[in-house]
Amino acid sequence: MSFSSLGLSAPLLKAIQDQGYTQPTPIQKQSIPVILSGKDVLAGAQTGTGKTAGFTLPLLQMLGEEKKSGHYIRALILTPTRELAAQVGDSVATYGKYLPFRSSVIFGGVSINPQIKQLQAGLDIVIATPGRLLDHVSQKTIDLSKVEFLILDEADRMLDMGFINDIKKVLAILPKKRQNLLFSATFSDEIKRLADSLLNSPALIEVAKRNATSGNIKQTIHPVDRDRKKELLTHLIKEGDWKQVLVFTRTKHGANKLMAQLEKDGITAAAIHGNKSQNARTKALADFKNGEVRVLVATDIAARGIDIDQLPHVVNFELPNIAEDYVHRIGRTGRAGNGGEAISLVCVDEHEYLKGIEKLIKQEIPKHTIKEFTPDPFIKAEPIQQRSNQRNNHARPKTAAQRPSNQRRGR
Numbered sequence: 001m002s003f004s005s006l007g008l009s010a011p012l013l014k015a016i017q018d019q020g021y022t023q024p025t026p027i028q029k030q031s032i033p034v035i036l037s038g039k040d041v042l043a044g045a046q047t048g049t050g051k052t053a054g055f056t057l058p059l060l061q062m063l064g065e066e067k068k069s070g071h072y073i074r075a076l077i078l079t080p081t082r083e084l085a086a087q088v089g090d091s092v093a094t095y096g097k098y099l100p101f102r103s104s105v106i107f108g109g110v111s112i113n114p115q116i117k118q119l120q121a122g123l124d125i126v127i128a129t130p131g132r133l134l135d136h137v138s139q140k141t142i143d144l145s146k147v148e149f150l151i152l153d154e155a156d157r158m159l160d161m162g163f164i165n166d167i168k169k170v171l172a173i174l175p176k177k178r179q180n181l182l183f184s185a186t187f188s189d190e191i192k193r194l195a196d197s198l199l200n201s202p203a204l205i206e207v208a209k210r211n212a213t214s215g216n217i218k219q220t221i222h223p224v225d226r227d228r229k230k231e232l233l234t235h236l237i238k239e240g241d242w243k244q245v246l247v248f249t250r251t252k253h254g255a256n257k258l259m260a261q262l263e264k265d266g267i268t269a270a271a272i273h274g275n276k277s278q279n280a281r282t283k284a285l286a287d288f289k290n291g292e293v294r295v296l297v298a299t300d301i302a303a304r305g306i307d308i309d310q311l312p313h314v315v316n317f318e319l320p321n322i323a324e325d326y327v328h329r330i331g332r333t334g335r336a337g338n339g340g341e342a343i344s345l346v347c348v349d350e351h352e353y354l355k356g357i358e359k360l361i362k363q364e365i366p367k368h369t370i371k372e373f374t375p376d377p378f379i380k381a382e383p384i385q386q387r388s389n390q391r392n393n394h395a396r397p398k399t400a401a402q403r404p405s406n407q408r409r410g411r
């Protein structure tokens with residue numbers, strides 16, 4: 001099936017061709033015609049499935065079908081994190097490059113004034129994180145009264161991060177008549193409730209089964225002692241001559257320490273996490289993408305939605321304490337038809353986490369002990385929380401109410 005048979009217009013087909021895409025992905029095949037028919041959509045799709053083009057292409061087409069004079073916000077895309085907002089913004093610009101629409105990204109952590117100027121100049125499409133969007137609403141620097149399309153991207157993450165009330169506030173000021181699209185990787189009861197209140201007889205689209213890991217990712221566990229993980233990571237990077245690897249740590253402190261050690265070992269590295277300024281995060285990501293740094297060390301929240309084409313290696317330096325995060329992490333590799341490798345360095349402390357992950361993904365992950373790093377059988381498991389105050393204090397609380405307000409993101 002080709003993109004043209006999905007009913008997309010010439011300017012979009014040309015932009016798609018420029019990207020080198022030859023075929024729509026499964027989510028695109030399903031979502032594009034349904035969205036073009038004007039229906040609300042509830043879509044289950046993870047990052048890496050091509051979901052962004054799946055909603056951006058039909059959105060741009062529909063905006064183009066009904067030309068309006070002047071620029072006012074007709075489409076609002078909400079995302080949980082700044083990184084995802086920036087990436088969706090890039091996609092809108094990429095796919096819309098032969099169309100006359102103006103779009104911009106609105107998120108916190110950067111000065112509000114340039115955003116106000118852009119809003120004043122007129123925009124057709126706004127991609128925003130909820131917190132900063134509401135700042136603009138309260139300052140009356142944004143007019144959402146003419147929104148025709150609302151898209152919630154990674155809605156499950158938005159709820160996880162405590163944005164439900166912000167979302168409700170935004171919904172309350174949007175025009176009642178509009179097309180709504182909700183994308184989520186998972187379907188908790190909370191998501192179903194949100195979908196019920198937001199969507200009008202939605203078409204249901206699901207491409208990747210909940211919590212299933214994609215088949216083209218080779219997963220491996222390297223058992224190792226906790227104090228030798230850094231050494232093993234350096235060994236793997238050097239032996240494999242890895243040029244681009246995303247490494248996950250559980251904590252911000254751990255990310256910084258690991259970055260410093262890699263640099264000491266002569267491996268260029270950068271870290272991204274919530275304590276870094278937006279500019280520092282953007283720079284780290286850019287350096288990683290253009291090959292200036294080989295290793296990007298990230299925490300789960302900071303890494304959400306990072307989109308890097310054909311990322312060949314993802315390493316779990318530490319297993320996540322929330323099993324679903326494992327699926328999200330390794331979803332950064334093996335994307336859109338490219339193979340990828342997800343490696344986890346697992347020490348004796350983490351066996352319970354591993355059990356939880358294997359139960360969730362319903363498969364046993366192959367283990368491969370590297371001879372020089374064979375774990376010492378006499379080392380006893382230690383509870384992860386007690387090793388240091390820094391450990392685990394960034395674990396995502398189960399409910400938003402448990403989370404201190406300064407951990408709220410998107411402002």
Ligand code: AMP
Nearest residue numbers: 021023024025047048049050051052336
């Ligand atoms: P997403 O799931 O939206 O984050 O997209 C994942 C990656 O797939 C992005 O890097 C896109 O550029 C890429 N992509 C999207 N659609 C296609 C397609 N039809 N063919 C090949 N790559 C695609």
